[in-house]
Each structure stands twice: as C-alpha cells, then as structure tokens.
Amino acid sequence: MLVSGSLSSWTACLGLLSALSATFAPAVAVKEHDWKKCHQSGFCARNRAFADHALTATSWESPYNILADAGSFKDGQYQGVILKTINDAGETVRLPITISFLKSGTARVTVDEEKRQKGEIELRHDSKARKERYNEAEKWVIVGGLALDKNAKVAHQDKNQLTVKFGPFSTFEAVINFSPFSIDFKRDGETHIKLNDQGLLNIEHWRPKVDKPAEPEKEDDGNDTPDEEGKEEQTEKKEEPKKEDESTWWEESFGGNTDTKPRGPESVALDISFIGYEHVFGIPSHAGPMALKQTRGGEGNYEEPYRMYNADVFEYILDSPMTLYGSIPFMQAHRKESSVGVFWLNAAETWVDITKGKDSKNPKALGVESKTSTRTHWMSESGLLDVFVFLGPTPGDLLSKYTELTGTTAMPQEFAIAYHQCRWNYISEDDVKEVDAKMDKFKMPYDVIWLDIEFSDDKKYFAWDKHSFPTPLEMGKHLASRGRKLVTINDPHIKNVADYPVVQELKDKDLGVHNKDGKLFEGWCWPGSSHWIDGFNPAAREWWVSLFKYDKWKGSMENTFLWNDMNEPSVFNGPETTMPKDNLHFGNWEHRDVHNLYGLTFHSATFEALKSRKPGELRRPFVLTRAFFSGSQRAAAMWTGDNQADWGHLASSIPMVLNQGISGFPFAGADVGGFFGNPDKDLLTRWYQAGAFSPFFRAHAHIDSRRREPYLHGEPYTTIISAALRLRYSLLPAWYTAFRHAHLNGAPILKPMFYTHWSEEAGLTIDDQFFLGTTGLLVKPVTQKDQTTQTIWIPDDEAYYDYFTYERIPTVKGKNVTVDAPLEKIPVLMRGSHIFPRRDIPRRSSALMKWDDYTLVVATSAKADEPADGDLYVDDGDSYDYQQGQYIHRRFTFDPAEGTLTSADFEGRNVASIKEGEWLKKMHQVGVDKVIIVGAPASWAGKTTAKVQSEGREWEVKVEFTPAEKGKAAFAVVRKLGVKIGADWKVVF
Structure with a gap:
C-alpha cells in the first residue's frame, strides 16, 4: 500500500494498474497509438525529412565524399575515410570506411566515426554511457564467413572511383565512387545493388550539447497567405538545406516517458537500391504479405516504414508494418532467375522505407525496356553503418552465405518437431496427467506438454507452486514413462521480493540491467516489481547457466525444457512496454544500442544452461523464444506471438512462417487455434491442419479462453484433428531430414515458390503455398471459412498426385488447379520425380517410433x-x-x-x-x-x-x-x- 510519495509516483502507479488491467482483460485489438509511428521517433522523422529534401531539391548533392588519396586496398579490403561536410563554412567530420570482400563472395561495408578526443568527451553532459558508437553487434551475431578474399583485385582506379573485382571467378564488381560517395555492385557486368544511389546517406555525427537561448516568437502580421514576393522567397528556400530539427537530439518523450540521450543524435541511414527488382522480401517479423509493400502511401501501400524494434505487442493487427516481437534485418530481392540481398547489422531501433519505380525515364524509347526497381531507405538510431551485400544469383546462395555469417538453425531433438500441447495455464499436476491420459484415450499423438507462468510460486521462476505442483519430479517421471517431455516458462524478469534467493543473488553479484544513473533497474512485469538479467554480462550468463543444474532447480529433470517469453524485454510500465533506452548494460552500453539483441542474449544463455545441467550429460537443448535477432536460429525456435482466433490470423500465419524460413530462422510456427479468443470448431480444425505443416507445431491459448484440447470437440472434429496429428507423425522422418538440410546450409524447411522455381516470375509473390523440404510435397492449407475447394498454382510441367488418393491431378504449368478440400482434407500434392520417407505405425509419441x-x-x-x-x-x-x-x-x-x-x-x-x-x-x-x-x-x-x-x-x-x-x-x-x-x-x- 502506498502511504506517501509524489504525485508523479501516484500517476505512475495508476498507469501501471491500467496497463495490468489491459493485459489481463479479455482480448481487444491492439492500440496502435501505444507504439510509435515514424514521426514520433525523432531519428526516423529526421531521416525521413532528410530524404524528402534530398529527393525534391533540384540542386541536392550528398555531403559525403571519400578522400581519394587517403584510401588503400590490400588483401581483399579497402580502407579509407569519408569526409562529411557539415556546414556552409566547409567544416567536415571524418568517417572511417572499410569495404571487405569476403571469400564467400559477400561484400561488407562498414562506416564508423573517428574516436573522440578527451577534450571533446568532456563537452558531453554527465553520463555513464560509452562515448563511442556501439560496435559489438558482430560479437553476438557473426560466427564465421569473414575470411577475406585475397584474390580480389583492383580492376580500375582513378581520381573519381575504384573498381574491385571479387567473388567466384571474379564475376562480381564493386564500383566505389568517391564524390559523392556511392557503391555500385554488379554481377556479370550488370548492376544489381546500389548504395547511396539517391544520396540519402546520413550519419549523425558527434557534437557537444550547447544550451541555446530560446528563439523569440515571430509576430503575426495577420496575413494568412504570403504575398508574391514571399512566395518567390519560399520557392528559393526549398533549394537550400533545411535547418536541422534539434528538438529530439538530447531527449524526447512518448506516452508519458522521457528518453534522455546522453550522446545526442547519432543515427545512421542509407538508401539501398535493388536495380531491376520489383519485389523484396524478408525483414521479419511483421504481420503482412511476404512480398514487402511500399511505405510512402498510395493505394494498397503503407504510410509508415517497416519498423524493427522488438516489442510485446498485445494482440497484433494484420497487414501492418508495425513492429512485432523479433527482428531480422536481412532483405532479399528476387526476380526471374536472379536473387540478391543485404544484411543490415545494427541492433538499435530500425525503420525501413520502401518505394518502387520505373528505371527508364523514356519507356517509349525504341529498344528501351522499362524495368521496375525497388529503393529502400534504412534508418537506425545508433551504432555503426554495417551492411553486407549478397549478389546471389540464386535464393539458395543468399541463404547459404547469410547463414555462413550468422549460423544455421540448430539441429533439434526429434521430439521438438512433433506436436506440443500448451495453454495458459495447466493448473495442477492432476490437470497435466488428465490431459496426458485423454490424448492417449482419443488416440492423439503428442510429445510435449507446457506450463505457463502459473506453475511457479507467485511468479518466482525456479520455484514450483507448492499447492498445484507439489511433486514435479513425479509428474516429470510420469511423462517420461510415456516418451513425453515438459516445457516450463522462464522469463528474464526476476521478482523483487525479500524471500527469493534468486533475486538476492542477482543483487549481491550485480548481474542486472542498470538504469541511466548506474543503479539496478526496477520495473514491472508479471511478478510485479522486478529486476532484469543483463545477458550482455558474462558473469550474468554464467550465473544463469548455474541456476538450471538439477541439484539447484529442484523438480526439473532430463525431460524438462524451456520457454523464454517476454524477452523483448517486456516491461509493463516502460516506454512502449519495454525498457528505457537510456538504461545501461555491461560495458556501459545504452539499451538503445542493443535493444534488438537483448532477447538473443537471454535465450542463448538458456540454451547453454540446458547443455550443462549435469556433468557428462551433453544433450541437445530445446528453447522457445519470443524475441529474436539474426543468429537466434543457432539456439532456439520461435513463434509468431499473441495471435487471435480468427481466419485472418490463420491465413497470415503462413506468410509469416515462410518469411522466417527465407530469413534464416526456419524453426517457426504460430499458436494453433489463436492465442486470444475462442475459435469455432471449423477454424480450430483447419488450424490443426495448417499447423501439421508448420516447422514448430504447438497449440496454445489465453488464460481467459475456453478449454480447447483437441479431443474436446466431438465428431467429426475429433477424428479430423486426430488425422492431422497422425499425418504429422507419419511424416516426421521427412521433417527431420528437412531440418538436417537447414542445419547444413540454411535452406528453408518450408520453401516458397520462388525458392524452388526461381525461373517462374508468376510465383514470386505467392505466399500461401509451399514445398516441404526435399519431399516434393506441395501444400496449401485452407484458411477461409466454409471453403471446400482449394486452388493451387502449379509451377512446372511435372506430374502432380493427390497425396491421399493417388489421383493424377490434371495440371498446366503456370496455371491454377482446383482440388477438393472438404473439412476433413488437407490439400497436399506429391510432385513427380520425388521420393520421401514416412513411418506408418501409429504411436502416441515420437520416442515410441x-x-x-x-x-x-x-x-x-x-x-x-x-x-x-x-x-x-x-x-x-x-x-x-x-x-x-x-x-x-x-x-x-x-x-x-x-x-x-x-x-x-x-x-x-x-x-x-x-x-x-x-x-x-x-x-x-x-x-x-x-x-x-x-x-x-x-x-x-x-x-x-x-x-x-x-x-x-x-x-x-x-x-x-x-x-x-x-x-x-x-x-x-x-x-x-x-x-x-x-x-x-x-x-x-
């Protein structure tokens, strides 16, 4: 009970109560105004305004130029200096640039800022934050592929540019233009990717904070419109560089929270053009089509850029570029018989604008073919400008090179790709055993049952609720005897209460995230007052690993695995339901620098914990994460978060999962049935059928939803759902084989049409059907109410057979075919010239197979x-x-x-x-x-x-x-x- 405190404390408390009430309330549509739009994010607004000026001013020229005489090329790497002209007086800022040509054929462009001198540092207002750009993302993300191509050679050099030939058989070129700076990447002599083609490069350089006197208000002369002279003056001013908006340089507010910025403005932005490519893909996670939309308005387009800022988005909306739980800043462009891509290595809040347009200014000119190009504008709040360029030419080349850098998906335990049964919450050991028994009674195979937060003692992780789960070891042994596993939830917030040894250790060892003043950060999440583990701290990760040893976490055993939720991180009373950006992590890096990496540090530590629970026991872990970044595939599976029990969310789950696969993180799925709400029986049945063809296959439900275990719905639904589960189990050998290929070379497990048939332009934007691994199984789940037929696009002249009846489907290349799809049937075709394995004996779990x-x-x-x-x-x-x-x-x-x-x-x-x-x-x-x-x-x-x-x-x-x-x-x-x-x-x- 609050008995004293300031008005602001009361206000904060009331705000928290409101947030908690909303969290526990029945499902309602997400309030978009709870998350920033670009104009409410200072650096995004500044860079968009910069772009607007650059693209409309007739005399615009980028202020970034490479010092031609200062650069050098050696052993596959160019090192030089970009000079940024910052004012009319000709003052400049030096920005070191490194362009690395890697053995894999990938190119890397990194731009930093020269380290500040001691005197300059002292000009900053007092802060514990580091006085340099964040430069450690590579440490967390990159695991290989950085060896330089020492065979790369300078093919041409003069005072204006440098041309480097690199890659396989020297078929790739990088033309580095010095003034203004830009890079033209070519394959076989044709341009595919351009950096700074539009001149939108903008690196907000370091500057001291200077308190300026307030500008006097202008007197209003009463004229609403300027006179002719004024109009002429305005027109002239449009050609001049706009005065920088300094209002959000040092702090900005949103939703009642103020973000202080001790380092001032330091965003990085760059335009990246995909020449001759109409379609781009990737940058998950967003609830929209796999082919990314334009973001500058117009019919069918978005008004907002795609945002990547990991957040706990309560019941997300569809067809939106707004941020979700995880981020992978890897974008691909595909056209007929060609694929290229870029990877933007930056863990700060990032926005991406996308526009498209014809290349030829005179498309009617004789012999000139007008092609559509896609131009993207990347904007990150802080850190280095660090971009990798992939020149393909195939979709498989992009994935293999990207995962050579960031790692391939971990080889899972076999049970992990079987069926998982979950809800918030199974309330007791008896409840768990009853569900287990009824799955057997109704002959429904499953491998894993899950426990949400209510399993713990008053939200204290590592402590079981003594009344509901008094004998967790006995429960675990019961499941193990039937070949089954248990997954429990563990989140990064640690309940701040006096009688909890875990939080006391965290405090004593100083292993938590700090606030801007260097003190242990305190916020609110499910347990109430909490502290957050600092996963960037090696000592904190080592400590976290120790907590999972069997003799420390009593009640866990060999078949206990982990679910890391709320690790964006979610902070109920924080800005945008997450952590203040001026919080401090290990090394005095600000949270703004590392936000999108936080979840990776946490689930990676959990992964290591499960590998070392007992000396001599080296078993593959299973960890599910909600937040993720590039590299998360090495340690975890993911799911698409708090979806809804409606047909739209079922349909949207397919492109979302496909997009994860082509972005190097294929172990993905959506909550079967929808997390929020109560699906009708037809919807639930169709969702099980779709889930049976999802890499991660889990049913999950909100605490307020009605019980919906798959055996509860009566006939014909029970039989149909059981058939879908059994189909998944019979095909487990094919799924496991697909995971092996993903582990070896980064291949998607579910392959969209452009991945398997990259010569067929008509298949580029199809995102509701897919091939499973190397099986030749072509699947298109039913995602619309009362639908009893399905149309499937046929990409080639091969034979196609109905999986269940062996009917030879009459098909024509490039055309749709309509197949029967009554409620009891999943549209699955077998493509000719393929062989796939199955196991056909019905069993109740994968262990028994x-x-x-x-x-x-x-x-x-x-x-x-x-x-x-x-x-x-x-x-x-x-x-x-x-x-x-x-x-x-x-x-x-x-x-x-x-x-x-x-x-x-x-x-x-x-x-x-x-x-x-x-x-x-x-x-x-x-x-x-x-x-x-x-x-x-x-x-x-x-x-x-x-x-x-x-x-x-x-x-x-x-x-x-x-x-x-x-x-x-x-x-x-x-x-x-x-x-x-x-x-x-x-x-x-």
Whole structure:
C-alpha cells in the first residue's frame, strides 16, 4: 500500500494498474497509438525529412565524399575515410570506411566515426554511457564467413572511383565512387545493388550539447497567405538545406516517458537500391504479405516504414508494418532467375522505407525496356553503418552465405518437431496427467506438454507452486514413462521480493540491467516489481547457466525444457512496454544500442544452461523464444506471438512462417487455434491442419479462453484433428531430414515458390503455398471459412498426385488447379520425380517410433525416363553424437529406364569404415517395411515379384500392382523388403 510519495509516483502507479488491467482483460485489438509511428521517433522523422529534401531539391548533392588519396586496398579490403561536410563554412567530420570482400563472395561495408578526443568527451553532459558508437553487434551475431578474399583485385582506379573485382571467378564488381560517395555492385557486368544511389546517406555525427537561448516568437502580421514576393522567397528556400530539427537530439518523450540521450543524435541511414527488382522480401517479423509493400502511401501501400524494434505487442493487427516481437534485418530481392540481398547489422531501433519505380525515364524509347526497381531507405538510431551485400544469383546462395555469417538453425531433438500441447495455464499436476491420459484415450499423438507462468510460486521462476505442483519430479517421471517431455516458462524478469534467493543473488553479484544513473533497474512485469538479467554480462550468463543444474532447480529433470517469453524485454510500465533506452548494460552500453539483441542474449544463455545441467550429460537443448535477432536460429525456435482466433490470423500465419524460413530462422510456427479468443470448431480444425505443416507445431491459448484440447470437440472434429496429428507423425522422418538440410546450409524447411522455381516470375509473390523440404510435397492449407475447394498454382510441367488418393491431378504449368478440400482434407500434392520417407505405425509419441521401420513413397515423373530421388536423414534425435558421424543419411533413386530403386549413402561415405556407437548398432534392426510407387509404369501389370540385392545377398519380394482407374494413377506396393535402412541396397523390378 502506498502511504506517501509524489504525485508523479501516484500517476505512475495508476498507469501501471491500467496497463495490468489491459493485459489481463479479455482480448481487444491492439492500440496502435501505444507504439510509435515514424514521426514520433525523432531519428526516423529526421531521416525521413532528410530524404524528402534530398529527393525534391533540384540542386541536392550528398555531403559525403571519400578522400581519394587517403584510401588503400590490400588483401581483399579497402580502407579509407569519408569526409562529411557539415556546414556552409566547409567544416567536415571524418568517417572511417572499410569495404571487405569476403571469400564467400559477400561484400561488407562498414562506416564508423573517428574516436573522440578527451577534450571533446568532456563537452558531453554527465553520463555513464560509452562515448563511442556501439560496435559489438558482430560479437553476438557473426560466427564465421569473414575470411577475406585475397584474390580480389583492383580492376580500375582513378581520381573519381575504384573498381574491385571479387567473388567466384571474379564475376562480381564493386564500383566505389568517391564524390559523392556511392557503391555500385554488379554481377556479370550488370548492376544489381546500389548504395547511396539517391544520396540519402546520413550519419549523425558527434557534437557537444550547447544550451541555446530560446528563439523569440515571430509576430503575426495577420496575413494568412504570403504575398508574391514571399512566395518567390519560399520557392528559393526549398533549394537550400533545411535547418536541422534539434528538438529530439538530447531527449524526447512518448506516452508519458522521457528518453534522455546522453550522446545526442547519432543515427545512421542509407538508401539501398535493388536495380531491376520489383519485389523484396524478408525483414521479419511483421504481420503482412511476404512480398514487402511500399511505405510512402498510395493505394494498397503503407504510410509508415517497416519498423524493427522488438516489442510485446498485445494482440497484433494484420497487414501492418508495425513492429512485432523479433527482428531480422536481412532483405532479399528476387526476380526471374536472379536473387540478391543485404544484411543490415545494427541492433538499435530500425525503420525501413520502401518505394518502387520505373528505371527508364523514356519507356517509349525504341529498344528501351522499362524495368521496375525497388529503393529502400534504412534508418537506425545508433551504432555503426554495417551492411553486407549478397549478389546471389540464386535464393539458395543468399541463404547459404547469410547463414555462413550468422549460423544455421540448430539441429533439434526429434521430439521438438512433433506436436506440443500448451495453454495458459495447466493448473495442477492432476490437470497435466488428465490431459496426458485423454490424448492417449482419443488416440492423439503428442510429445510435449507446457506450463505457463502459473506453475511457479507467485511468479518466482525456479520455484514450483507448492499447492498445484507439489511433486514435479513425479509428474516429470510420469511423462517420461510415456516418451513425453515438459516445457516450463522462464522469463528474464526476476521478482523483487525479500524471500527469493534468486533475486538476492542477482543483487549481491550485480548481474542486472542498470538504469541511466548506474543503479539496478526496477520495473514491472508479471511478478510485479522486478529486476532484469543483463545477458550482455558474462558473469550474468554464467550465473544463469548455474541456476538450471538439477541439484539447484529442484523438480526439473532430463525431460524438462524451456520457454523464454517476454524477452523483448517486456516491461509493463516502460516506454512502449519495454525498457528505457537510456538504461545501461555491461560495458556501459545504452539499451538503445542493443535493444534488438537483448532477447538473443537471454535465450542463448538458456540454451547453454540446458547443455550443462549435469556433468557428462551433453544433450541437445530445446528453447522457445519470443524475441529474436539474426543468429537466434543457432539456439532456439520461435513463434509468431499473441495471435487471435480468427481466419485472418490463420491465413497470415503462413506468410509469416515462410518469411522466417527465407530469413534464416526456419524453426517457426504460430499458436494453433489463436492465442486470444475462442475459435469455432471449423477454424480450430483447419488450424490443426495448417499447423501439421508448420516447422514448430504447438497449440496454445489465453488464460481467459475456453478449454480447447483437441479431443474436446466431438465428431467429426475429433477424428479430423486426430488425422492431422497422425499425418504429422507419419511424416516426421521427412521433417527431420528437412531440418538436417537447414542445419547444413540454411535452406528453408518450408520453401516458397520462388525458392524452388526461381525461373517462374508468376510465383514470386505467392505466399500461401509451399514445398516441404526435399519431399516434393506441395501444400496449401485452407484458411477461409466454409471453403471446400482449394486452388493451387502449379509451377512446372511435372506430374502432380493427390497425396491421399493417388489421383493424377490434371495440371498446366503456370496455371491454377482446383482440388477438393472438404473439412476433413488437407490439400497436399506429391510432385513427380520425388521420393520421401514416412513411418506408418501409429504411436502416441515420437520416442515410441524410434525403432520403427520406414515406408518410402516414390512419385514418378511425368517424363517416362526421368528419375525420381529423395533422401532420409536420421540420428539418435537427442545427443551430439551425429557430429562424430553417428547418423544415417541415405539417397534414394528410382530409375524407370532401368526399373530399379536404389539406396546409397547421401554423402558417398564408406559406411563400413564408421565405428558404430550403440545407436548405430541398434539401427541394424530397422529396415524398410514398404515401398509405394505412385505412377508405376503400366508395363508392370501382372508383375508379382521384384529382386532385392543388399550386403552380398539377393532375394525376391512380392509386388502388388493396381492399375490406373477413374483418375487415379497406377501404383505398386512392395512390402517387407528385408533391407536395413542404413545399408546399400537395390530393388530390381
């Protein structure tokens, strides 16, 4: 109870109560005015105004020029100095620039500001913040790929420019123009990306704070409109540089909070043009189409730039560029048969404007083809200008080079890609056991049950509620006996209460985030008064790791895993529901510098904690995170946050998940059923069907929503949902194989049309259908109410078969085909020339499938002599033994000309030379139970046997042939092959 305090304290308290009430209230649409628009973000408004002036003034010239005589090129790297002219007197600021040409063919452009001298530093008003630009994002994000291309050569140099040839076979060029500064990136002689083409480079340089006298108010002469002389004067002034807006240099306010800026204005901005590219993608997370919209107004466009500033957005709206929970500043441009991209390495608040226009000024000129280019304007509040340029040419090239820098997705445990059951909250151990039992009763497989914040003792993480969860170890053992896991939530806020050892340790060791005065920051979140772990502090991360050891976190065990929520960070009484920007982190870096990295530091520490819970136990962790940044894929899965139980959010979840995949973070999903609200039975059923084809597959619901476990809805819904779950489980081998490819080379798990068919321009903007991994399965979930058919765009001339009926779908390349999609059916087509693995024995969890035999499905090509191929990757699904070669990766090939189906090691390894561990030895008992060949040749009619050759032996197996009829393709089934899944073998038909 408050008994004293200032009026402002009372006001703050009332504001907090209001925020908490809103948080617990029934779902309502997000209040957009709770989050900034560009004009309310000082640096965004300044840079947009800068752009407006630069693009409209006829005599504009960028004030940034490279000192031609000061630069040098050596061993694949150019180092020089940009001079920024800052006033009419010709005063300049020196900005060191480094352009690095990497072995991968990627180019990197970094611009800093010369370090300030001691005397200059003292001109700042008193602050504990660092007096330099934040330069440590690389430490958290980049894990490789920075080796320089020492074969890169200067191809031309004069007083105006420098041209460097680099990349594979020197097919890439960078033309560095000195005055004004710009860079033209070319591939095979054609320009693809330009930096500062429009002259919007703007680096707000360091300056001292000078208190200026207030300007006298101008007298109003009563004239509402200027006279002719005044009009002429105004016109002339438009050509002059606008006076800088200093109103938000040193502080700015929003929503009752004031952000002090001890370093003053220090934003970085740059225009990046994609020449000849009409469509750009990436920069998640936003709830909109995968192809990014223009942001400067106009019909169908946004008025606001895309914002990247990780935030706890309460029940987000659709089709909006407003910020969400995570940020990946990686943008790609795609056109027919060409892909390029950029990665903007900056962890501060960032806005991106997008505009499009024709390149040719005279499109009717003879022989001139007018192409559309996309021009983007990137604006970050602080830090370095640090941008990587990728010149493709394929979508796969972009992902492999980007993930060479930031890392690929971690290889998950197998249970993690199965089905997860969650709500806020399962209220007791009995509740958990009842849900577990009923899933079995209704024959619904699942692997993981989740506990939200109510599992803890009054929101004190690491302490179980003694009344609802008195024996957590017994609960965990019960789940383990059935092959299942438990996930509990752990957030970065630590309850500030006297009887809580965890917060006392945090205080004693000074491991929390500090406020601007250097004292421990206190804010409000679910526990009430809280402190926040400073994940940038090595000692704090080490301490966090120690808290998860079994002997310290009593009640946890080997099948307990973690969910990191609220790690944007969410602060209920903070500006925009997050942490004040002038808070201080380890090293005295301001929160504004590192905001988008905070979640990564936290979930990465949790990942390390799960790897070291017990000496000698090295098992793959599972961590779910809400906040993320580039590099988060190395340690976590993500979900799209607090969505709603409506058809629009179901539809939007597909492009959102696809966009995560092409942005290097494919382990993504949306809450099945919608977090807020109560889905009707049709919607819930369709969402389970869509979720069955999402990399992360979890049902979740708000505390105020009605119970909606999948067995509660009666027939026909229970049976239909159960079928969707079983379909997911049968295809787990294909999903796991897709994760292996993602882990190896950054490939998306769900592949949009432009990724698989990059020569088909019509598929560029399609974002509601996708291929699963290397399976050839083309999926388009139903996302509209009362829809009983589905239209699917066909990208090629291959054969397509209905997954469930083997019907040969009559298709035409580049056209839509309509397929039946009643409530009980998911539109899934099998593309010819592919082979994919399944496991067909129904089980209640993935752990119980571990030693089951496999089924291989072959979809034959439309071309009679075209082979079909596919692969299967399998390891123990738990440990890191696969890093020592303890895995099976097979390539399957069906050759219709030879009439053979073969299995060989995917990598060409000599499998016999691998020293087998316990798991590989046990896999000798696992074989191929069945082969189904869809589109089997008509000449096989009457064929009853085939020969199998493996490990020096040969034997016959039965072949069941079913001829084509009523639209269904002919198919053949071979049962009980008798071959080991890890052995070489051949079937001769």
